[in-house]
Amino acid sequence: MSRRRVWLLGASLADLLFLYAPIVVLILFSFNASRLSASWQGFTLRWYRLLVEDNALLAAAQNSLLVGLVSTLVATLLGVCAAVGLERVPFRGRKLVEGALLLPLVIPEVMMGVSLMLFFVVVKLPLGLVTVTIGHAAFNLPIVAVIVRARLRKLDPGLEEAARDLGATAWQAFRRVTLPLLMPAVYGSALMAFTVSLDDFIVTFFTAGPGATTLPLKVYSMVKSSLTPEINALSAILVLISMTLIVASLALQRKELRH
Amino acid sequence: MGVFFFLPLLLVLATSFASRGTYGGVEWSFSLTNYAAVADPLYLKIFLHSLVLALVATVLCLVLGFPLAYYIARLPVRWQGVWLLLVMIPFWTNFLVRTYAWIFMLRAEGLLNSLLMGPGLIDKPLEVLFSDTAVLIGLVYGYLPFMVLPLYAAIERLPRSVVEAAWDLYAPAWAVFWRVILPLTKPGVVAGCILVFIPSLGAFITPDLLGGARSMMVGNLIQHEYLVVRDWPFGSAISFVLMGLVLAGLMAYLRTEETKNKPGEER
Numbered sequence: 001m002s003r004r005r006v007w008l009l010g011a012s013l014a015d016l017l018f019l020y021a022p023i024v025v026l027i028l029f030s031f032n033a034s035r036l037s038a039s040w041q042g043f044t045l046r047w048y049r050l051l052v053e054d055n056a057l058l059a060a061a062q063n064s065l066l067v068g069l070v071s072t073l074v075a076t077l078l079g080v081c082a083a084v085g086l087e088r089v090p091f092r093g094r095k096l097v098e099g100a101l102l103l104p105l106v107i108p109e110v111m112m113g114v115s116l117m118l119f120f121v122v123v124k125l126p127l128g129l130v131t132v133t134i135g136h137a138a139f140n141l142p143i144v145a146v147i148v149r150a151r152l153r154k155l156d157p158g159l160e161e162a163a164r165d166l167g168a169t170a171w172q173a174f175r176r177v178t179l180p181l182l183m184p185a186v187y188g189s190a191l192m193a194f195t196v197s198l199d200d201f202i203v204t205f206f207t208a209g210p211g212a213t214t215l216p217l218k219v220y221s222m223v224k225s226s227l228t229p230e231i232n233a234l235s236a237i238l239v240l241i242s243m244t245l246i247v248a249s250l251a252l253q254r255k256e257l258r259h
Numbered sequence: 260m261g262v263f264f265f266l267p268l269l270l271v272l273a274t275s276f277a278s279r280g281t282y283g284g285v286e287w288s289f290s291l292t293n294y295a296a297v298a299d300p301l302y303l304k305i306f307l308h309s310l311v312l313a314l315v316a317t318v319l320c321l322v323l324g325f326p327l328a329y330y331i332a333r334l335p336v337r338w339q340g341v342w343l344l345l346v347m348i349p350f351w352t353n354f355l356v357r358t359y360a361w362i363f364m365l366r367a368e369g370l371l372n373s374l375l376m377g378p379g380l381i382d383k384p385l386e387v388l389f390s391d392t393a394v395l396i397g398l399v400y401g402y403l404p405f406m407v408l409p410l411y412a413a414i415e416r417l418p419r420s421v422v423e424a425a426w427d428l429y430a431p432a433w434a435v436f437w438r439v440i441l442p443l444t445k446p447g448v449v450a451g452c453i454l455v456f457i458p459s460l461g462a463f464i465t466p467d468l469l470g471g472a473r474s475m476m477v478g479n480l481i482q483h484e485y486l487v488v489r490d491w492p493f494g495s496a497i498s499f500v501l502m503g504l505v506l507a508g509l510m511a512y513l514r515t516e517e518t519k520n521k522p523g524e525e526r
Binding site for chain 1: 265266267268270271274323324326327329330331333342344345346347348349351352353354355356357359360361362363364366368370373400403404407432457458460461463464468478481482485486491494495498501502505509
């Protein structure tokens with residue numbers, strides 16, 4: 001028995017090593033003084049300093065932040081409505097809406113990218129930050145809806161009924177009882193949506209058009225042109241940002257379970 | 260709001276029957292020429308190549324992921340959360356950056372080669388980057404968490420007593436795994452395989468960055484037709500063939516789910 005446990009532990013640790021080693025190496029070498037080689041030549045913060053001085057990069061960061069905030073806001077508002085509607089309001093075509101919500105989670109991302117691009121071209125919306133934001137809101141909506149809906153299902157329906165018994169209107173009961181209980185899931189899913197938006201490359205790539213560069217697009221063009229330690233530094237920053245956001249999001253969603 | 264999922268997809272479907280305008284736009288008409296063009300051996304080869312890579316990546320994820328999922332599912336509950344978090348964190352970090360990390364590891368002057376050449380294990384750098392091997396590493400690396408999570412959920416539900424009974428009856432290790440553990444965790448295995456297979460089949464970033472021109476997949480072909488050749492109708496036709504393959508995989512999954520839920524037919 002114990003020999004099997006050791007074997008399992010070994011295989012599991014190897015898996016974790018496989019998952020984390022590239023990220024750790026990437027971050028370590030963002031402090032490497034050598035411009036070209038992968039051998040360690042001493043510690044430096046030079047690549048980070050170069051990043052801060054790069055105006056195009058700062059503009060891209062600004063774009064990413066703007067797209068992330070607006071698309072998260074839109075996706076969260078609509079996603080919460082969708083979750084509540086699907087769970088509490090019976091209507092015809094519910095199955096269809098459910099299917100539509102899950103679609104972006106199963107279709108290949110490239111397909112999502114080209115279909116949105118085609119759509120924007122046909123409705124004559126010029127490709128730019130606006131189309132990128134709409135695209136991000138579109139794939140983030142299901143993420144919010146699925147998480148919030150799961151939370152809604154776990155709520156005790158007796159709570160809302162009690163509020164109604166005590167004379168609250170349907171809206172009051174929702175606003176004062178259900179919504180506050182949903183908030184951890186709403187914040188958690190919004191953070192997740194924001195993370196996905198900051199990290200998205202494919203949908204952005206197809207819907208951006210010239211001029212609307214976000215951080216991932218910038219990383220991509222840097223990787224495609226030449227491999228420099230600046231990319232490592234930028235990558236390290238992006239990794240740390242998304243890790244922080246995601247741990248915060250999971251912590252929020254976990255908190256809800258303890259109620 | 261369904262507008263943003265359904266309409267664009269219908270548009271792609273409509274476009275796939277149209278023809279290419281002189282300057283790259285879309286000329287609305289109806290023909291199946293684009294689909295006929297997909298049947299060209301050149302494109303079929305890319306489809307086949309993608310299918311094979313996606314399948315191999317799925318099997319590798321299963322082999323690598325199973326011990327990890329099993330280990331986590333048998334840990335004390337408070338440790339399970341920590342391990343699951345460790346598996347999930349890389350999945351939520353920037354995919355592009357994680358793929359770039361492998362370029363950094365695998366390129367000729369990268370870490371792997373300097374580690375191997377330093378002590379003289381090899382005398383000239385291995386050319387791993389821009390090959391099928393590199394794409395496979397990238398796919399497995401990217402989608403391993405998708406495999407581990409459903410496997411964990413299935414194994415966690417598997418009663419320990421069943422496995423112990425098999426050991427008590429002197430079943431050899433392979434039989435315990437093959438005839439007890441695997442059949443009882445099949446839904447998790449199938450779910451994990453589907454979750455890895457679908458994004459692998461439609462992958463774009465991984466083959467683009469790690470495979471280069473030598474290892475093209477359908478995702479690259481679609482991007483190439485759309486943004487480089489600007490033949491949108493043909494690109495749309497390819498997208499729909501890809502979508503068909505994905506749906507076929509999903510149907511297969513739903514069918515196994517159905518038989519699982521039917522009473523009496525279980526096992």
